[in-house]
Amino acid sequence: MxxxxxxxxxxxxxxxxxxxxxxxxxxxxxxxxxxxxxxxxxxxxxxxxxxxxxxxxxxxxxxxxxxxxxxxxxxxxxxxxxxxxxxxxxxxxxxxxxxxYPPTTPTFRISSTQVNGTVKVIRNKQLSVSCISSGNPPPSYTWINADMATTNRQDLIVSSVQNNGTYTCNVSNSMNPSVGTAASGSNTSFIDVLILYPPSIPMFNYWNISGPNISTRELDVIRGDTFKVACTSSGEPAPAYYWDNQGHNRILTVTNITTDRSSICKARNTMQETVGQILTRSATASLKINVLYPPSVVTLKYHNGDSSLVSITTTLNIREGNPLMVTCSSVSKPPPSYTWTGTVSATSGTLKVDSAVRSHTGKITCNVENVMARTFANPDKTKVGKTSRGFNLQVLCNYFILAFYFNYCTFIL
The missing domain is CATH 2.60.40.10 (Immunoglobulins)
Structure with missing residues (x-):
């Protein structure tokens, strides 16, 4: 059993x-x-x-x-x-x-908004970005940027961001299994920070944006000129341009200019952060355009003995021995120079003779000239303006008893 x-x-x-x-x-x-x-x-x-x-x-x-x-x-x-x-x-x-398991590829958040690629921030504002990664054990975080010391924390905080740059978040952990060899895990990701900033005070370039700079914000041209001026300002995003005389346009075009003028260029942009503010800002500058022109109408005036001025048309009669003073004037920009030619010569705007004699009788001409210098050649740098006006001077004889001998005057004492 x-x-x-x-x-x-x-x-x-x-x-x-x-x-x-x-x-x-x-x-x-x-x-x-x-x-x-x-x-x-x-x-x-x-x-x-x-x-x-x-x-x-x-x-x-x-x-x-x-x-x-x-x-x-x-x-x-x-x-x-x-x-x-x-x-x-x-x-x-x-x-x-x-x-x-090793850390996942990091993602980024600003406040509660997930961001990636390029993050836009207004200059001088605070940048605060969180790096997010999961792993077991939880990863440690390291931020790297060329303009700052390495930061060992999950949140990146830059109190006053100034420059564009790449910010890299590295994550890592150490995995120690119950059986076998420990292993390290790591991952990395980055964001590009783009700094937004308002337009700078506009500068001006002659003819196009690659033309010579009008550093004084003042341009000399000659009456009748046609020319262009480009308005240039730096900003992020790139600004839009407005000319007070021409509306929405970067290039000011002036055709057949006749008078002085001032033109104002406004540069404006709207800065929209990836997460945060939207700001619109503008900057203006004024361009003064000086129009040069040649002498035109010439005026001749005789200074009579009683200090009165007599306009001269074609002929001036004075007695022999009297003083001769004639003023020549003309309007131009820049002001003209004067020269006198004929029976009497001079190099100023006023012709002066202390005592007229009969040999002064004849044609006298006032020559008026100015040199107009453009700021930039169009096509020439300078241009000379000329004009003239003349009159006939008759010097009359003084006499007690006058006899005519072949048009000569003889005094009989």
Whole structure:
């Protein structure tokens, strides 16, 4: 007669781990847990409640072992339980699974808004960007930029941003599995910061934006000229241009100019931050245009002895021995120079003779000239303006008894 004694098995044990402890495994590597129970008649049944994957069961020397094997993936963290089933009762042992994985590619946030690529910030404003990455264990953060010291924190804060630049966020962690060799994980991402700033005070260039600079903001031209002036200002974004005489246009075009004028250019832009403010700003500058012109109408006036002025048309009669003073005048820009030619000559605007004699009789001409110098050649740099006007001078004789001899005057004493 054979007797079979029934008795319960010992408690299940996860090899190498206490009940409720933690098992760390790196993503994409193999996880392996063995659960064993010793003794028991009849032999107990083991099951794993874990990650759906393969199991292997072996029995040796009264010990039943069931091994659970799987490829670890992130977000599989859970508690796995090994159950021992026997007529005498059910017993369990558990272990916490933690999957380790390297940092994800960083993303960026300003306030609660996700940003990427280029971030626009108004100059002198604060830049505050958070670098976001997930990893297990959580990553450490390092910000790198050429214009600042390396910053070891998740949030980048620049109190007064000045320059365009690339800001790089590096993330890293160290993964230490329960079994096997530790591994390092890292990732990186960057944002480009574009500084927005208002238009500078406009500058002027002759003819086009590549032409010579009108540094004095003053331009000399000659009456009748046609020319162009470009307005140039730096700003981000690039400004729009408005001329008070011509509306929305960067280039001022002037055709057949006749009089002096001042033209005002306004440069304006709207700065819109990626996250934050929208500001519109403008700057203006005035261009003074001086119109040069040649002498035109020439006026001749005789200074009579009583200080009165007499306009000369074609002929001036004075008595011999009297003083002669004639003023020549003409309007031009720049003012003209004067020269007198004929029976009497001079190099000023006023012709003066202390005592007229008969040899002064004849044609006298006032020559008027100015030199008009453009700021820039169009096509020539300078141009000479000329005009003249003359009159006939008749010097009359003084006499007591006058006899005519071949048109000569003789005094009889």
């Amino acid at each position: 054979t007797m079979r004694c029934q008795y319960p098995p010992g408690p299940p044990v996860i090899t190498g781990y206490a009940d409720g402890s933690e098992y760390r495994v790196i993503e994409n590597t193999q996880g392996r847990l063995s659960c064993s129970v010793t003794g028991g008649n009849p032999a107990p049944t083991l099951t794993w409640n874990c990650i759906n994957s393969g199991t292997l069961e072996t029995t040796s020397d009264g010990t039943v072992t069931k091994t659970h094997v799987w490829t670890a993936q992130r977000n599989q963290d859970r508690t796995c339980t090994c159950r021992s089933f026997h007529y005498s009762g059910e017993k369990t042992v558990s272990i916490k699974i933690e999957v380790l």
